[in-house]
Amino acid sequence: MKKLGENFWMIRGDLRIAGMLNVGTQCSLVRLESGKFIFLDSYTLDDETLAEVNRLTNGGQDVSAIVNLHPYHTLHCEWMHSAFPQAKLYGTRRHETELPDLPWQNTYCETEGFSDIIGPELRFSTPDGTRLVCQDDTVHFASVLAYHPQSGTIHVDDTLSRLKLPFPLSLLPMSGRIAFHPSLEKSLQPEAGAADRFREWAIRLGTDWAEARHLTMAHNTEVDLKPDGFAEVIGEALGRVKPVLDKHREQYG
Numbered sequence: 001m002k003k004l005g006e007n008f009w010m011i012r013g014d015l016r017i018a019g020m021l022n023v024g025t026q027c028s029l030v031r032l033e034s035g036k037f038i039f040l041d042s043y044t045l046d047d048e049t050l051a052e053v054n055r056l057t058n059g060g061q062d063v064s065a066i067v068n069l070h071p072y073h074t075l076h077c078e079w080m081h082s083a084f085p086q087a088k089l090y091g092t093r094r095h096e097t098e099l100p101d102l103p104w105q106n107t108y109c110e111t112e113g114f115s116d117i118i119g120p121e122l123r124f125s126t127p128d129g130t131r132l133v134c135q136d137d138t139v140h141f142a143s144v145l146a147y148h149p150q151s152g153t154i155h156v157d158d159t160l161s162r163l164k165l166p167f168p169l170s171l172l173p174m175s176g177r178i179a180f181h182p183s184l185e186k187s188l189q190p191e192a193g194a195a196d197r198f199r200e201w202a203i204r205l206g207t208d209w210a211e212a213r214h215l216t217m218a219h220n221t222e223v224d225l226k227p228d229g230f231a232e233v234i235g236e237a238l239g240r241v242k243p244v245l246d247k248h249r250e251q252y253g
Contacts, residue, residue: 001029001049001052001053002222004151004153004214004216004222005148005150005151005152005153005213005214006150006151007030007031007032007121007148007150007151008028008029008030008031008148008150008151008153008214009028009029009030009056010026010028010153010155010214010216010222011026011027011028011029011043011045011049012025012026025041025043025073025218026041026043026155026157026216026217026218027039027040027041027042027043027076027080028040028041028146028153028155028216029053029056029057030121030122030148031056032064032119032121033121034119035062036062036063036064037056037057037062037063037064038063038064038065038066038067038118038122039063039065039066039067039080039084039087040067040069040146040155041067041068041069041070041073041155041157041218042066042068042073042075042076042077042079042080042081043076043080044076044079044080045083050083060083060084061086063084063086063087064086064087064088065087065088065089065090065118066080066081066084066087066088066089066090067090067091067109067118067146068089068090068091068092068095068109069092069109069124069143069144069145069146069155069157070092070140070143070144070157070158070218071091071092071093071094071095071132071133071142071143072094072137072140073143073157073218074094074095074098074099077089077091077095077099077102078099078102081102081103088105089102089103089104089105090104090105090107090108090109090118091104091108091109092108092109092110092132092133092144093108093110093132093133094132094133096108109124109144110126110132110144114144121148121149121150122146122147122148123146123147123148123149123208123209124144124145124146124147125144125145125147125201125205126142126143126144126145127141127142127145127159127187127198127201127202128197128198128200128201129188129189129193129194129195129196129197129198129199129201130142130184130187130188130189130194130198131187131188131189134186134187136186138183139183139186139187140158140181140183141158141159141180141181141183141184141186141187142159142187143156143157143158143159145159145160145205147209147212149211151213151214152211152212152213152214152225153212153213153214153215153216154209154212154214154215154216154230155216156215156216156217156218157217157218158181158218159180159181160178160179160180160181160215160217160233160237161178161179161180161181161217161218161221162177162178162179162217162221162223177236178215178217178221178223178233178236178237179237179240179241180237180238180240180241184198184241184244185244185247185248188244188248190252191252192252192253193252193253194248194252195244195245195246195248195249195252196245196249198245199238199245202234202237202238203234203235203238205234206230206231206233206234206235207231209230210228210230210231212225212229212230213225213229215230215233
């Protein structure tokens with residue numbers, strides 16, 4: 001558990017592929033002006049982290065909401081609800097479909113205007129031109145991104161990622177760079193204009209959230225940003241997916 005800025009804590013956890021490779025996962029804790037707290041995403045906290053969270057949140061009673069931002073990140077939702085049962089539980093439409101027995105709120109977090117429901121301390125954005133859920137369940141590109149201006153922290157799952165490879169793979173060009181998730185091509189909506197809408201969304205996000213100073217990503221990376229660094233990150237990431245966007249335009253217009 002690490003404090004990234006005023007009223008924002010990043011929490012890192014384990015996620016092992018095939019029981020071996022630990023790619024990591026995350027959730028974040030945000031304190032609102034009201035004194036209440038919100039979790040971004042769910043994770044089963046170890047005893048030490050849970051004790052620290054309880055110390056901050058009046059034994060957990062001040063946790064007012066849990067906001068699950070990635071439709072395919074569902075492993076820890078039940079534990080999080082059981083640990084903080086009084087908190088309102090938000091998720092995407094797929095969360096409700098996959099875990100129908102949990103008391104989900106009626107408004108999905110990909111809904112336009114979701115920020116108005118949660119409060120002015122957090123901003124949310126979903127990639128335009130893409131499908132949040134595809135028929136192919138291996139496509140995990142789209143998620144709801146969250147920004148906490150007070151701490152200058154962006155919390156994002158998969159949509160932006162940074163692959164940190166062990167030596168000697170760390171010598172490869174893609175190791176260590178921030179990029180859009182490689183499933184973007186399959187996530188783009190199969191219709192004319194989707195590639196342009198995605199590009200415009202990304203540019204707008206880089207501009208609107210340009211003052212961010214921290215970028216915390218699932219699965220295992222936190223990056224400190226220089227002034228206007230997020231806009232630069234977005235620009236470079238868009239440059240690398242230009243062939244994907246061009247191919248989509250050739251196919252759909």
